Amino acid sequence: MSQTAESTGPRRAPTMADVAQLAGVSHQTVSRVLSNHPNVRDTTRAEVQRAIETLGYRRNSSARALVTRRTLTLGVVACNPALFGPASTLFGLEEAARGEGYMVSTVTLRRYTAQALADAIDHLSDWGVEGIVVIVPQREAVAALAELRLPFPVVTVEGGHGLPIPGVSVDQELGGRLVTDHLLAAGHTTVWHVAGPQDWLEAGARVAGWRGALEDAGAEAPPPLEGDWTPLSGYRAGQELAGRVSSGAAGRRSPEVSAVFVANDQMALGVLRAFREAGLSVPGQVAIAGFDDIPEAEFFAPPLTTVRQDFAAVGKASIRLLIDQLESGATREGERVVIEPRLIVRSSSTQH
Amino acid sequence: MSQTAESTGPRRAPTMADVAQLAGVSHQTVSRVLSNHPNVRDTTRAEVQRAIETLGYRRNSSARALVTRRTLTLGVVACNPALFGPASTLFGLEEAARGEGYMVSTVTLRRYTAQALADAIDHLSDWGVEGIVVIVPQREAVAALAELRLPFPVVTVEGGHGLPIPGVSVDQELGGRLVTDHLLAAGHTTVWHVAGPQDWLEAGARVAGWRGALEDAGAEAPPPLEGDWTPLSGYRAGQELAGRVSSGAAGRRSPEVSAVFVANDQMALGVLRAFREAGLSVPGQVAIAGFDDIPEAEFFAPPLTTVRQDFAAVGKASIRLLIDQLESGATREGERVVIEPRLIVRSSSTQH
DNA sequence: TGCGTCATTGTTAGCGCTCACAGACACACC
DNA sequence: GGTGTGTCTGTGAGCGCTAACAATGACGCA
Numbered sequence: 001m002s003q004t005a006e007s008t009g010p011r012r013a014p015t016m017a018d019v020a021q022l023a024g025v026s027h028q029t030v031s032r033v034l035s036n037h038p039n040v041r042d043t044t045r046a047e048v049q050r051a052i053e054t055l056g057y058r059r060n061s062s063a064r065a066l067v068t069r070r071t072l073t074l075g076v077v078a079c080n081p082a083l084f085g086p087a088s089t090l091f092g093l094e095e096a097a098r099g100e101g102y103m104v105s106t107v108t109l110r111r112y113t114a115q116a117l118a119d120a121i122d123h124l125s126d127w128g129v130e131g132i133v134v135i136v137p138q139r140e141a142v143a144a145l146a147e148l149r150l151p152f153p154v155v156t157v158e159g160g161h162g163l164p165i166p167g168v169s170v171d172q173e174l175g176g177r178l179v180t181d182h183l184l185a186a187g188h189t190t191v192w193h194v195a196g197p198q199d200w201l202e203a204g205a206r207v208a209g210w211r212g213a214l215e216d217a218g219a220e221a222p223p224p225l226e227g228d229w230t231p232l233s234g235y236r237a238g239q240e241l242a243g244r245v246s247s248g249a250a251g252r253r254s255p256e257v258s259a260v261f262v263a264n265d266q267m268a269l270g271v272l273r274a275f276r277e278a279g280l281s282v283p284g285q286v287a288i289a290g291f292d293d294i295p296e297a298e299f300f301a302p303p304l305t306t307v308r309q310d311f312a313a314v315g316k317a318s319i320r321l322l323i324d325q326l327e328s329g330a331t332r333e334g335e336r337v338v339i340e341p342r343l344i345v346r347s348s349s350t351q352h
Numbered sequence: 353m354s355q356t357a358e359s360t361g362p363r364r365a366p367t368m369a370d371v372a373q374l375a376g377v378s379h380q381t382v383s384r385v386l387s388n389h390p391n392v393r394d395t396t397r398a399e400v401q402r403a404i405e406t407l408g409y410r411r412n413s414s415a416r417a418l419v420t421r422r423t424l425t426l427g428v429v430a431c432n433p434a435l436f437g438p439a440s441t442l443f444g445l446e447e448a449a450r451g452e453g454y455m456v457s458t459v460t461l462r463r464y465t466a467q468a469l470a471d472a473i474d475h476l477s478d479w480g481v482e483g484i485v486v487i488v489p490q491r492e493a494v495a496a497l498a499e500l501r502l503p504f505p506v507v508t509v510e511g512g513h514g515l516p517i518p519g520v521s522v523d524q525e526l527g528g529r530l531v532t533d534h535l536l537a538a539g540h541t542t543v544w545h546v547a548g549p550q551d552w553l554e555a556g557a558r559v560a561g562w563r564g565a566l567e568d569a570g571a572e573a574p575p576p577l578e579g580d581w582t583p584l585s586g587y588r589a590g591q592e593l594a595g596r597v598s599s600g601a602a603g604r605r606s607p608e609v610s611a612v613f614v615a616n617d618q619m620a621l622g623v624l625r626a627f628r629e630a631g632l633s634v635p636g637q638v639a640i641a642g643f644d645d646i647p648e649a650e651f652f653a654p655p656l657t658t659v660r661q662d663f664a665a666v667g668k669a670s671i672r673l674l675i676d677q678l679e680s681g682a683t684r685e686g687e688r689v690v691i692e693p694r695l696i697v698r699s700s701s702t703q704h
Numbered sequence: 705t706g707c708g709t710c711a712t713t714g715t716t717a718g719c720g721c722t723c724a725c726a727g728a729c730a731c732a733c734c
Numbered sequence: 735g736g737t738g739t740g741t742c743t744g745t746g747a748g749c750g751c752t753a754a755c756a757a758t759g760a761c762g763c764a
Contacts, residue, residue, distance in 0.1 A: 013503070015720060026744045031722065039742055056503075061480040062423060063720035065414035067749050073457070073479070087439040094460050103479045105425070105457045108446050127425070127455045128413040151365070151408075231651040269651045276653055299583040299621045301628055301653040367750060378714050383752065391712055415750035419719050 014055040023051035034059060065128070074322060075124035075132035076106045077117065083229070084294045085311060086135055089157055092315020093133060100323055105129060112136055114144040121148065131322045133157060138199050153325035155318050160201040166325070166335040168317040172202045175307040175341040176209020179261045179289045182305070182343055184217050186287060186350065188259035193224040194237040194271060196263040206263050206291060222257075227267045234267025238274025245280060258286055259349070265290035265297045265306055272300060272348075287349040298346065305349035308342045366407040375403035386411060417480070426674060427476030427484035428458045429469065435581070436646045437663060438487055441509060444667020445485060452675055457481060464488055466496040473500065483674045485509060490551050505677035507670050512553040518677070518687040520669040524554045527659040527693040528561020531613045531641045534657070534695060536569050538639060538702065540611035545576040546589040546623060548615040558615050558643060572607050579619045586619025590626025597632060610638055611701070617642035617649045617658055624652060624700075639701040650698065657701035659693045666691055 020027040025044060032040050033048040040048075051057075065071045074097050078086050094104045105127060107120040117136060124132055130152055134145060137158040145154060146163050156167035183191045193210045196203030207224060214221045225240060227233030245257045262268035268290030275282055282288050282302055290297060293308035317337045325331055372379040377396060384392050385400040392400075403409075417423045426449050430438050446456045457479060459472040469488060476484055482504055486497060489510040497506060498515050508519035535543045545562045548555030559576060566573045577592060579585030597609045614620035620642030627634055634640050634654055642649060645660035669689045677683055 017720080027721080028723095028745080029743060032743090035722090041742065044742080058477060060418070060720050061478060062414045062417035063749090064722075065749095066412070066418055066720080066751085067722045069749080071414060081443045082436065082439045084434065088434045091433045091460050094458055095462070098459065098475060103457050103475070105455050106446055107450065108443050110447070123450060123455070125410060126413060231648055235651060266648060269648055273651045273653065273655075296583055296618060296621055296648055299587060299625045301625065303625075369750080379751080380715080380753095381713065384713090387752085391710095393712065396712085412750050415719090416752075417719095418721085418750080419752045421719080 014057045019051045019057050023048045071128040073103045073105055073129050075129035076104055077120045078135040079109045079112050081108045088311035089135055089315050092312035096316040096319035112138045112141055117144055131326055133318045137201050139201050155322045157318055158202050164333045166321055166332040168314050168337040170309045170339045170341050172205035173209035176206040177213045178343040180210045180213035183259040183287055190219040191259045191261050192222050192257050194262040194267055195224045195226045197228050203263055210261055229264055231266045231270040234270025235274050238271035242274055242278035260288050262290050265292045265294045268304055283348055289349050293344050302348045303346035305346045306344050308344050310339055313339050366409045371403045371409050375400045423480040425455045425457055425481050427481035428456055429472045430487040431461045431464055433460045440663035441487055441667045444664035448668040448671035464490045464493055469493055483678055485670045489553050491553050507674045509670055510554050516685050518673055518684040520666050520689040522661045522691045522693050524557035525561035528558040529565045530695040532562045532565035535611040535639055542571040542607045544574050544609050544612045546614040546619055547576045547578045549580050555615055562613055574607055581616055583618045583622040586622025587626050590623035594626055594630035612640050614642050617644045617646045620656055635700055641701050645696050654700045655698035657698045658696050660696050661693050
């Protein structure tokens with residue numbers, strides 16, 4: 001049954017010549033109709049269109065790519081695609097690319113290593129992508145990328161500055177500043193920080209923003225804790241911080257814990273749980289702020305003050321940057337698009 | 353500077369003929385080396401390999417696809433790719449496909465409509481995908497899909513039964529049962545339900561599991577509330593439920609609210625917030641369970657009992673099903689792979 | 705010596721399309 | 735009538751590869 005499903009046998013997909021024959025024109029005329037060339041008589045065009053519909057003809061993309069030397073395909077390498085940020089960026093990327101007439105092929109990395117990155121790019125190259133966007137925010141990744149000397153344009157997302165590879169990023173340092181300033185303005189003498197993994201550029205930039213804001217305010221910077229973006233690591237950091245709240249500043253020569261800036265919302269969730277278990281009230285005894293504004297943040301206990309990043313804009317800008325290079329043929333050495341984040345104040349940081 | 357970066361001008365990528373010439377063989381021998389044909393003398397093979405490395409040659413995928421009639425590309429249509437489930441599935445899908453030597457091209461839908469789905473598939477067809485996986489769990493989507501009669505195999509994820517399109521799904525009904533049974537076993541006389549949008553098959557199946565478990569236990573089924581998967585909708589449903597807890601069953605002729613099964617974790621988060629604001633203790637006064645086991649669930653206040661789905665397995669199985677069809681040429685009419693979910697018990701449903 | 709067999713290599717055609725160019729025809733102008 | 739200047743259409747080549755077949759030489763065996 002399975003073999004005889006299509007009654008006339010394994011019929012080949014119709015070709016341009018088939019359409020031409022049915023419409024009584026040359027294959028070239030069919031091609032012209034398909035590419036909207038102006039110099040085709042209306043009646044001819046209609047005839048060809050009808051033949052196309054009758055046969056259900058579709059242009060063979062491989063043949064077309066072979067002769068035009070354009071695959072109209074872009075590659076994306078992403079690292080933690082189940083996280084909110086990367087997933088949203090991926091989405092924005094794909095949408096923007098499709099709008100520009102390109103297809104997106106994705107390769108995801110379970111964990112970043114220089115080898116995995118190289119393999120991913122190799123895989124994409126094999127399929128003839130015209131350029132790639134790399135969403136691998138580890139510090140060394142960008143360096144590894146710069147050494148690869150690829151035969152097509154590359155754009156990084158959150159790839160950091162100072163490299164010849166163009167990229168798009170959110171101003172993470174500004175985000176760190178916004179949060180810290182906000183907490184200082186609420187009257188806290190200083191702000192503690194639970195940082196992301198320091199091989200991530202974003203994590204480093206958020207630390208820098210936090211530290212900068214403290215310095216500008218003349219506040220002492222307590223030693224930052226470090227997590228790995230997961231709620232669990234935030235939970236552990238939160239337990240550590242909770243211990244310091246109760247034991248007071250004297251024992252450790254550190255300032256009192258009354259405000260914490262956590263480098264992402266998931267870790268902030270862990271911190272909240274740790275504080276809850278320690279019997280600390282938020283924001284009563286400690287104010288907390290996160291980063292990312294995941295959809296859940298508004299419904300945390302209490303709702304979380306955080307920083308919103310416009311991932312869709314990041315995706316769109318990366319594609320723009322990539323396609324610009326494709327079409328101009330010039331590489332935008334070191335060009336960077338920076339997107340501003342926005343502080344979202346909720347009750348985790350404000351005495352109601 | 354940008355134009356003169358490559359000193360010898362815009363050199364074409366090397367072709368098989370270039371490699372052949374450098375190695376002193378015919379292009380066909382190069383082709384044989386590349387496709388690991390056994391009948392090539394070792395010395396010849398080595399010579400060709402060296403020429404390939406010297407020139408940095410890569411096979412032109414378009415030319416290859418043109419003659420072999422195989423693009424080795426699979427398409428994926430996904431609907432809410434920033435949600436945890438779809439994103440994880442996407443990830444598993446891509447990884448499995450790459451392992452099998454295929455490339456994955458993705459199209460994401462902002463919102464499901466029959467038109468958007470058709471457009472997405474059109475877009476993928478234009479790029480010559482050999483088959484597609486559709487992760488669009490709305491009820492009508494599958495029907496629309498069945499009517500499209502596509503010239504390549506299709507596999508659905510969470511696409512429901514009774515259609516000629518093969519697919520992979522998690523046993524959502526079983527999941528609903530597991531949760532409900534668990535809550536009943538804890539001594540609750542009945543279990544309320546905050547359902548997902550009823551045009552989603554998964555939402556319907558979870559309702560069915562919930563209702564089935566109640567019936568089997570001889571418990572009365574209260575009218576289910578309906579949300580849209582977002583924390584906000586869960587919050588609203590939670591407010592409604594909280595009102596019933598305080599006013600008691602008498603006013604509405606409904607059983608008392610002492611246990612709630614929420615159709616996903618995000619909505620459960622909203623319910624938790626509503627209950628917290630209403631001064632209800634969880635699980636003291638009301639037990640709550642969710643569905644999905646998002647990474648955050650363990651850190652909710654309180655940690656959430658939920659159902660874990662193995663999305664990676666779903667992705668892997670879909671790709672297997674698709675590639676099997678590709679290689680056998682036969683469509684697996686109505687074949688379904690069902691993956692079992694697992695109950696994760698945490699403190700939101702248990703008196704400590 | 706003659707012939708078949710096998711491993712190794714080369715030759716040729718053609719996948720389905722676009723590009724460059726060449727025709728055909730209509731119309732205007734001198 | 736000749737010569738442009740359009741508009742519309744067809745012809746031929748070739749993109750880079752693989753598949754089918756042909757050719758070559760080495761070897762074994764009668």
